[in-house]
Amino acid sequence: MNALSLKKGISRKSAYDLRSLYGDEIESHTLAVIVDNEAGVLARVIGLFSGRGYNIESLTVAEVDHEGHRSRITVVTIGTPAVIEQIKAQLGRLVPVHDVHDLTVEGPSVERELALIKVNGVGEKRVEAMRTADVFRATVVDSTLESFVFEITGAPEKIDAFVDLMRPLGVSEVARTGVAAITRGT
Amino acid sequence: MKTQMTGAQIVVQALKDQGVDTVFGYPGGAVLPIYDEIFQQNDIRHILVRHEQGATHAAEGYARSTGKPGVVLVTSGPGATNAVTGMTDALMDSIPMIVLTGQVPTFMIGNDAFQEADTVGITRPCTKHNWLVKETDALADTIHKAFHVAISGRPGPVLVDIPKDVQFANGTYVKPQKAAIGHYNPRVKGDIDKITELVELIEKAKRPIIYSGGGVINSGKAASMLLRDLAKSSNFPVTSTLMGLGAYPANGDNWLGMLGMHGTYEANMAMHDCDLMICIGARFDDRITGRVDAFSPKSKKAHIDIDPSSINKVIHVDIPIIGDVGHVMEDLLKIWKSRGRKIEKEAISKWWKKIEEWRAVDCLRFEQKGKTIRPQYALERLEALTKDHDRYITTEVGQHQMWAAQYLGFNDPHRFMTSGGLGTMGYGLPSSIGVQLAHRDSLVINIAGEASFQMNMQEMGTAIQYRLPVKQFILNNERLGMVRQWQELLHGERYSHSWSEALPDFVKLADAFGAKGILCKDPGDLDDAIMEMINYDGPVIFDCLVEKHENCFPMIPSGKAHNEMLLGEASTQNTIDATGAVMV
Ligand SMILES: Cc1ncc(C[n+]2csc(CCOP(=O)(O)OP(=O)(O)O)c2C)c(N)n1
Ligand SMILES: [Mg+2]
Numbered sequence: 123m124n125a126l127s128l129k130k131g132i133s134r135k136s137a138y139d140l141r142s143l144y145g146d147e148i149e150s151h152t153l154a155v156i157v158d159n160e161a162g163v164l165a166r167v168i169g170l171f172s173g174r175g176y177n178i179e180s181l182t183v184a185e186v187d188h189e190g191h192r193s194r195i196t197v198v199t200i201g202t203p204a205v206i207e208q209i210k211a212q213l214g215r216l217v218p219v220h221d222v223h224d225l226t227v228e229g230p231s232v233e234r235e236l237a238l239i240k241v242n243g244v245g246e247k248r249v250e251a252m253r254t255a256d257v258f259r260a261t262v263v264d265s266t267l268e269s270f271v272f273e274i275t276g277a278p279e280k281i282d283a284f285v286d287l288m289r290p291l292g293v294s295e296v297a298r299t300g301v302a303a304i305t306r307g308t
Numbered sequence: 309m310k311t312q313m314t315g316a317q318i319v320v321q322a323l324k325d326q327g328v329d330t331v332f333g334y335p336g337g338a339v340l341p342i343y344d345e346i347f348q349q350n351d352i353r354h355i356l357v358r359h360e361q362g363a364t365h366a367a368e369g370y371a372r373s374t375g376k377p378g379v380v381l382v383t384s385g386p387g388a389t390n391a392v393t394g395m396t397d398a399l400m401d402s403i404p405m406i407v408l409t410g411q412v413p414t415f416m417i418g419n420d421a422f423q424e425a426d427t428v429g430i431t432r433p434c435t436k437h438n439w440l441v442k443e444t445d446a447l448a449d450t451i452h453k454a455f456h457v458a459i460s461g462r463p464g465p466v467l468v469d470i471p472k473d474v475q476f477a478n479g480t481y482v483k484p485q486k487a488a489i490g491h492y493n494p495r496v497k498g499d500i501d502k503i504t505e506l507v508e509l510i511e512k513a514k515r516p517i518i519y520s521g522g523g524v525i526n527s528g529k530a531a532s533m534l535l536r537d538l539a540k541s542s543n544f545p546v547t548s549t550l551m552g553l554g555a556y557p558a559n560g561d562n563w564l565g566m567l568g569m570h571g572t573y574e575a576n577m578a579m580h581d582c583d584l585m586i587c588i589g590a591r592f593d594d595r596i597t598g599r600v601d602a603f604s605p606k607s608k609k610a611h612i613d614i615d616p617s618s619i620n621k622v623i624h625v626d627i628p629i630i631g632d633v634g635h636v637m638e639d640l641l642k643i644w645k646s647r648g649r650k651i652e653k654e655a656i657s658k659w660w661k662k663i664e665e666w667r668a669v670d671c672l673r674f675e676q677k678g679k680t681i682r683p684q685y686a687l688e689r690l691e692a693l694t695k696d697h698d699r700y701i702t703t704e705v706g707q708h709q710m711w712a713a714q715y716l717g718f719n720d721p722h723r724f725m726t727s728g729g730l731g732t733m734g735y736g737l738p739s740s741i742g743v744q745l746a747h748r749d750s751l752v753i754n755i756a757g758e759a760s761f762q763m764n765m766q767e768m769g770t771a772i773q774y775r776l777p778v779k780q781f782i783l784n785n786e787r788l789g790m791v792r793q794w795q796e797l798l799h800g801e802r803y804s805h806s807w808s809e810a811l812p813d814f815v816k817l818a819d820a821f822g823a824k825g826i827l828c829k830d831p832g833d834l835d836d837a838i839m840e841m842i843n844y845d846g847p848v849i850f851d852c853l854v855e856k857h858e859n860c861f862p863m864i865p866s867g868k869a870h871n872e873m874l875l876g877e878a879s880t881q882n883t884i885d886a887t888g889a890v891m892v
Contacts, residue, residue: 158490158491161440162428162429162432162440165429165432166432169432169433173433204620204624207620208617208620208621211616211617211619211621212617214616214617215461215462215494215615215616215617216437217436217437217457217490217492218437220491
């Protein structure tokens with residue numbers, strides 16, 4: 123994801139167990155924030171991150187409950203344990219926020235991202251692109267004589283790997299959705 | 309049974325139903341329909357200020373001195389942007405405030421219309437929450453919800469932006485009891501297990517201290533009473549932040565004075581050496597902690613706060629208790645008393661002996677000699693001559709503000725209104741107007757610096773218009789004194805732009821407004837002059853010429869610890885290093 127040494131939070135049921143707030147190691151956490159789907163709510167969340175100097179590695183948002191007017195924002199952020207706790211508390215006190223779940227701590231959870239990748243090429247490179255796509259179970263959603271658009275879903279690392287392999291084969295554009303995540307089990 | 313009204317009528321009806329008696333505002337094109345409704349009723353009094361910033365600070369003064377939310381009404385564009393400083397001030401100090409702004413009609417939003425500004429965008433970071441209302445049917449709900457959000461949990465400013473066509477159109481009115489106010493409802497009860505843990509520490513503490521803050525005042529009168537009960541029955545010493553002054557009385561037996569950057573020696577030393585710190589409704593601001601890694605190294609710390617994000621933000625605490633400080637103190641006292649209200653009596657009297665030693669340093673001592681009034685002396689005399697009055701104090705920002713906190717005594721909550729978190733020069737005069745409106749017969753004094761006073765001095769007109777006998781007590785050192793002090797201590801005495809030149813003649817200025825002006829420069833005349841000010845039935849500008857190069861001590865320089873406090877001029881040489889100098 124980036125050059126920082128990332129340590130995943132320990133998987134535990136309570137958000138307060140076992141993690142020392144005073145570690146200074148940078149951790150990556152995936153938060154699911156349930157919000158009222160009202161005007162400006164995304165601006166509020168993003169403004170909170172930029173205003174207080176927090177990091178956003180990935181952010182996705184979409185309505186998940188039409189009747190209840192609820193959206194789910196999935197945000198991947200990095201920081202020391204103390205900063206992560208602050209981020210959760212700051213998110214929690216926004217008026218339209220209902221719940222903040224730290225999936226990294228509440229886990230185990232599944233994280234998935236979807237990407238569309240356009241690869242331009244002919245001849246041997248084109249064949250190689252198809253072969254690689256097969257290995258990654260990417261599907262072709264558009265093709266011309268000189269190009270493919272592949273669709274791939276998976277953990278962000280898998281998509282990173284796929285894009286890296288495709289690059290010498292003629293990647294011209296990449297579109298990624300950002301991470302959606304949910305806890306495993308009931 | 310549904311009541312149809314225009315949007316403008318809904319606004320006024322909603323304010324009435326929320327119990328609002330006073331609105332501070334300034335009209336303009338985008339709020340004309342609302343002003344038209346205000347014209348046609350008598351329940352809500354509208355106070356016409358001279359600048360929208362004045363309206364926001366007046367609303368703060370009203371709110372801070374009553375505990376009720378302050379209400380502001382301004383027009384779109386420049387009206388709204390002028391209100392930004394006051395909203396930020398209210399946000400930093402957790403003051404409940406409702407700001408209603410006009411907006412260009414919905415069909416013109418986004419077109420750079422005349423006096424259009426993205427008000428909700430601009431004010432998103434300086435409000436607790438804000439709303440743009442696009443339909444008249446949503447207006448009543450939104451205003452009621454705005455009041456709910458402003459006063460619930462940690463209070464703060466909210467803004468409702470109302471396009472002009474929404475004010476003209478018809479819609480349904482709903483009463484506050486019927487309004488859909490949403491899910492926002494911060495919890496007020498603290499976790500009983502955590503409170504019990506704190507009781508256990510209270511029973512064992514040998515060097516305890518109570519560090520209280522503005523949260524105690526915000527929680528309501530009952531919280532201040534509970535704080536007094538806790539201090540009295542435990543015999544624990546009490547210190548407080550600037551925002552918390554008055555919650556525990558300055559004439560109380562356990563009072564150590566204010567703590568922090570310009571706090572007393574005894575309060576800061578006790579904070580540094582304590583073994584149990586009970587933080588009640590305060591937030592470990594950098595003005596309080598000094599150097600964070602040297603902050604109270606030997607203590608267990610408990611923190612009671614209604615805002616979860618205040619806990620562990622700056623200082624790691626051992627016992628976090630999330631809840632309203634009033635509710636939590638009530639439970640705490642109940643549990644502690646039911647267990648036999650034990651304390652380590654002997655250890656605590658030893659602790660008091662130690663505190664008495666620090667107190668003997670007499671860190672606020674000064675001598676009035678010579679022909680120039682020392683600012684401390686002016687405040688000491690003001691205190692002596694006004695302390696028996698039903699008195700409210702506001703301040704501007706600077707040295708005079710810190711001296712006011714040090715030399716005036718506050719024995720009740722809601723009596724000291726100052727801009728703590730934002731440190732807004734220009735806050736004090738309009739704030740005094742808001743206070744006086746809420747307390748017509750009380751003595752309201754704004755302790756001002758000559759520089760701060762000039763930032764909103766146009767509001768003298770408001771004081772005259774509404775016959776508000778606010779007293780502007782200016783400690784005139786012809787300097788941006790606090791800036792000058794930092795330049796002396798941190799910047800090699802290079803006094804870059806920190807003096808007040810071309811000052812107005814404040815007596816003539818008072819005259820021009822129709823107020824009374826009093827000039828005093830001789831210590832011998834001070835008492836008579838102050839009495840003249842108190843006895844004058846109308847607004848007064850009191851120009852008190854004071855020593856120009858006085859510094860405010862004690863002082864913990866930024867980047868230093870509590871026990872590295874400067875007590876006076878002699879200790880100031882080369883005390884602030886480069887790491888301290890980068891801090892504000
Ligand atoms: C709006 C605003 N601008 C600048 C400052 C920075 N500042 C803090 S104190 C001060 C000087 C205040 O001078 P004065 O009102 O005369 O008070 P004194 O310190 O002399 O008592 C300044 C400029 C501020 N706090 N607020
Ligand atoms: Mg001055």
